[in-house]
Amino acid sequence: xxxxxxxxxxxxxxxxxxxxxxxxxxxxxxxxxxxxxxxxxxxxxxxxxxxxxxxxxxxxxxxxxxxxxxxxxxxxxxxxxxxxxxxxxxxxxxxxxxxxxxxxxxxxxxxxxxxxxxxxxxxxxxxxxxxxxxxxxxxxxxxxxxxxxxxxxxxxxxxxxxxxxxxxxxxxxxxxxxxxxxxxxxxxxxxxxxxxxxxxxxxxxxxxxxxxxxxxxxxxxxxxxxxxxxxxxxxxxxxxxxxxxxxxxxxxxxxxxxxxxxxxxxxxxxxxxxxxxxxxxxxxxxxxxxxxxxxxxxxxxxxxxxxxxxxxxxxxxxxxxxxxxxxxxxxxxxxxxxxxxxxxxxxxxxxxxxxxxxxxxxxxxxxxxxxxxxxxxxxxxxxxxxxxxxxxxxxxxxxxxxxxxxxxxxxxxxxxxxxxxxxxxxxxxxxxxxxxxxxxxxxxxxxxxxxxxxxxxxxxxxxxxxxxxxxxxxxxxxxxxxxxxxxxxxxxxxxxxxxxxxxxxxxxxxxxxxxxxxxxxxxxxxxxxxxxxxxxxxxxxxxxxxxxxxxxxxxxxxxxxxxxxxxxxx
Amino acid sequence: xxxxxxxxxxxxxxxxxxxxxxxxxxxxxxxxxxxxxxxxxxxxxxxxxxxxxxxxxxxxxxxxxxxxxxxxxxxxxxxxxxxxxxxxxxxxxxxxxxxxxxxxxxxxxxxxxxxxxxxxxxxxxxxxxxxxxxxxxxxxxxxxxxxxxxxxxxxxxxxxxxxxxxxxxxxxxxxxxxxxxxxxxxxxxxxxxxxxxxxxxxxxxxxxxxxxxxxxxxxxxxxxxxxxxxxxxxxxxxxxxxxxxxxxxxxxxx
Numbered sequence: 042x043x044x045x046x047x048x049x050x051x052x053x054x055x056x057x058x059x060x061x062x063x064x065x066x067x068x069x070x071x072x073x074x075x076x077x078x079x080x081x082x083x084x085x086x087x088x089x090x091x092x093x094x095x096x097x098x099x100x101x102x103x104x105x106x107x108x109x110x111x112x113x114x115x116x117x118x119x120x121x122x123x124x125x126x127x128x129x130x131x132x133x134x135x136x137x138x139x140x141x142x143x144x145x146x147x148x149x150x151x152x153x154x155x156x157x158x159x160x161x162x163x164x165x166x167x168x169x170x171x172x173x174x175x176x177x178x179x180x181x182x183x184x185x186x187x188x189x190x191x192x193x194x195x196x197x198x199x200x201x202x203x204x205x206x207x208x209x210x211x212x213x214x215x216x217x218x219x220x221x222x223x224x225x226x227x228x229x230x231x232x233x234x235x236x237x238x239x240x241x242x243x244x245x246x247x248x249x250x251x252x253x254x255x256x257x258x259x260x261x262x263x264x265x266x267x268x269x270x271x272x273x274x275x276x277x278x279x280x281x282x283x284x285x286x287x288x289x290x291x292x293x294x295x296x297x298x299x300x301x302x303x304x305x306x307x308x309x310x311x312x313x314x315x316x317x318x319x320x321x322x323x324x325x326x327x328x329x330x331x332x333x334x335x336x337x338x339x340x341x342x343x344x345x346x347x348x349x350x351x352x353x354x355x356x357x358x359x360x361x362x363x364x365x366x367x368x369x370x371x372x373x374x375x376x377x378x379x380x381x382x383x384x385x386x387x388x389x390x391x392x393x394x395x396x397x398x399x400x401x402x403x404x405x406x407x408x409x410x411x412x413x414x415x416x417x418x419x420x421x422x423x424x425x426x427x428x429x430x431x432x433x434x435x436x437x438x439x440x441x442x443x444x445x446x447x448x449x450x451x452x453x454x455x456x457x458x459x460x461x462x463x464x465x466x467x468x469x470x471x472x473x474x475x476x477x478x479x480x481x482x483x484x485x486x487x488x489x490x491x492x493x494x495x496x497x498x499x500x501x502x503x504x505x506x507x508x509x510x511x512x513x514x515x516x517x518x519x520x521x522x523x524x525x526x527x528x529x530x531x532x533x534x535x536x537x538x539x540x541x542x543x544x545x546x547x548x549x550x551x552x553x554x555x556x557x558x559x560x561x562x563x564x565x566x567x568x569x570x571x572x573x574x575x576x577x578x579x580x581x582x583x584x585x586x587x588x589x590x591x592x593x594x595x596x597x598x599x600x601x602x603x604x605x606x607x608x609x610x611x
Numbered sequence: 612x613x614x615x616x617x618x619x620x621x622x623x624x625x626x627x628x629x630x631x632x633x634x635x636x637x638x639x640x641x642x643x644x645x646x647x648x649x650x651x652x653x654x655x656x657x658x659x660x661x662x663x664x665x666x667x668x669x670x671x672x673x674x675x676x677x678x679x680x681x682x683x684x685x686x687x688x689x690x691x692x693x694x695x696x697x698x699x700x701x702x703x704x705x706x707x708x709x710x711x712x713x714x715x716x717x718x719x720x721x722x723x724x725x726x727x728x729x730x731x732x733x734x735x736x737x738x739x740x741x742x743x744x745x746x747x748x749x750x751x752x753x754x755x756x757x758x759x760x761x762x763x764x765x766x767x768x769x770x771x772x773x774x775x776x777x778x779x780x781x782x783x784x785x786x787x788x789x790x791x792x793x794x795x796x797x798x799x800x801x802x803x804x805x806x807x808x809x810x811x812x813x814x815x816x817x818x819x820x821x822x823x824x825x826x827x828x829x830x831x832x833x834x835x836x837x838x839x840x841x842x843x844x845x846x847x848x849x850x851x852x853x854x855x856x857x858x859x860x861x862x863x864x865x
Binding site: 113114115116117118370 | 752753754755756757856
């Protein structure tokens with residue numbers, strides 16, 4: 042199967058192409074240098090072409106997503122589209138069903154999405170859902186930040202055992218990388234407590250969040266994992282937490298990257314760039330975070346942009362969700378994952394006239410606009426915490442048009458003028474910046490640049506064509522056109538197959554699940570497993586044999602090799 | 612004014628989803644066009660014309676406000692009549708199934724018989740008059756919804772079953788007869804007037820008013836007694852609560 046896309050205005054930041062007319066040749070699902078004359082031709086007619094979108098942080102599958110669905114039957118009713126000959130039914134807005142997740146991402150031109158948090162113990166559930174999400178490639182980051190074995194090995198300063206545990210945990214969960222959510226705090230929530238800073242000692246374990254973060258970063262680089270440590274900071278959801286965020290990012294200086302990427306990805310900054318000391322003097326400190334990013338090389342972030350309207354917050358950060366539910370008098374879902382973590386789910390409705398929500402709206406945008414290098418701030422809404430992912434086109438339009446931002450600011454609580462800097466920021470991003478924040482940058486942050494996020498030979502043939510001609514549009518003025526074009530791709534091509542045409546799903550191939558098989562010396566695994574067996578015998582409610590994700594759960598795997606043993610020696 | 616008259620062609624045994632029976636959908640349409648509008652009967656897609664005889668009289672233009680729907684016969688398996696309607700009127704000379712006038716924002720629905728559960732669910736405006744009895748969850752929010760009825764008025768001349776006005780945020784519900792358990796459960800605004808008796812009113816009420824003219828079989832122990840007050844010339848015992856949720860709801864009991 043060969044395909045040739047002609048006459049497109051291509052934005053491919055990794056290969057330095059900025060809107061040039063470049064032909065793209067596709068053979069057997071990969072991008073190649075040229076194809077034969079028998080290739081099927083798509084004439085893009087001068088329209089915008091980008092690599093397929095890559096989302097490095099979204100909550101699309103697993104136990105907490107399903108708790109959100111169960112808790113919110115009213116949300117399910119919000120997005121119903123009946124089945125057709127090609128598609129299965131869509132339901133939901135903030136917590137869509139599995140089919141709608143795949144279809145809606147593909148309709149926006151996205152082809153790769155990573156679930157940002159799975160507990161090992163709940164990973165079977167995650168993979169059952171991932172396998173049912175059509176079209177897109179995906180993967181899941183595994184929670185390691187509050188696991189008992191992690192904290193034991195950090196206290197013992199035994200990096201070999203910790204590396205063995207991480208490698209085994211990735212295998213057990215078929216996970217892609219290390220996620221840490223409120224490290225230490227998740228475990229303390231099991232006792233109704235929390236940690237309040239990086240140097241708080243976690244009782245019973247005698248370690249601090251800072252030690253956990255640094256150890257996980259060291260192990261991440263020992264193992265040479267494709268992605269870095271993916272951190273949800275401590276104190277999230279508390280006014281004044283930007284100081285904790287800055288201190289956490291400072292820790293990245295202690296570790297050298299093993300690859301051409303960051304050593305720490307700090308996620309959804311809309312929820313942890315908060316200044317002030319209480320809800321009364323709450324303000325944005327996104328400028329301080331951006332300032333840090335502009336002067337450092339080892340840290341990347343994502344926006345977690347707030348979208349006004351309905352959202353469902355869901356996180357492994359159990360204590361913050363208890364606080365949210367109390368504050369909002371909202372429904373509260375609480376979960377305990379035995380020796381690993383906690384979790385919570387709370388619905389929320391973001392309102393333009395509530396000062397805190399208006400300030401949070403500004404934070405994501407400030408971060409993206411004040412940080413000079415777009416590779417350091419990815420575009421996300423922390424779906425569905427800041428808002429559902431279907432609003433990415435709205436965020437793109439806001440970033441590309443100061444006019445749109447000013448129009449929006451007029452409708453917001455006046456606090457946005459006094460406690461944020463967004464009204465005075467005139468910067469407007471261009472298509473190249475957007476391509477970085479939604480594709481090239483995300484692929485680089487995830488460590489997937491060999492096959493994702495660009496259009497050079499050898500990459501997966503994941504391509505989006507949008508119905509705008511970059512040389513004939515002024516995004517600053519015609520922001521409505523930008524939003525509608527990014528909402529509904531003219532073509533989405535996934536692995537060389539046209540899956541969306543004119544915004545409609547035309548094919549639904551199964552996507553692959555990426556996971557990392559990291560090798561460590563057998564003797565390290567053997568000693569580590571003695572501890573793990575003891576934990577199962579004494580504490581877990583289930584058996585080790587019922588714990589691991591088996592191959593039957595991941596029927597479309599894409600295994601990425603890593604580990605302390607060089608690949609060539611294996 | 613355009614008048615559309617619907618009569619069942621048969622005894623309807625399987626439930627019908629008929630959100631297309633609404634002045635907004637019928638306005639400006641010919642008999643034939645109305646007959647071809649879609650309805651679902653069980654899991655089968657069918658049309659209004661197949662289930663009902665349709666007669667159109669008069670010219671109404673394209674405005675829902677100039678459209679009157681008269682339904683004669685037994686509609687006790689026909690759901691969602693008048694869903695989302697904004698204007699015009701529906702007169703039903705018989706019984707109706709669930710979700711009558713759900714999410715309506717204007718116009719008027721009159722039922723000469725009984726209406727099943729969820730009548731006026733999440734309605735925003737307009738008026739519903741039920742001359743017989745109403746089922747459960749009159750003027751409530753459907754599963755998961757935090758705001759039920761937000762505006763408009765519902766009058767029931769007969770009795771209503773449990774959970775009248777659950778999660779109600781605005782508007783007014785009048786039940787002339789008795790109401791079942793827990794009227795005004797978790798409500799956050801609006802006014803409920805019950806002519807007859809009820810039990811456990813206003814549990815988890817954060818805001819709103821409930822007036823009960825009959826007997827209260829059981830009071831929730833979460834209300835603070837505040838003496839008496841005269842409302843519309845009648846003296847009531849006044850309560851505030853629900854104190855468990857720091858509620859500012861008003862509960863008047865005769």
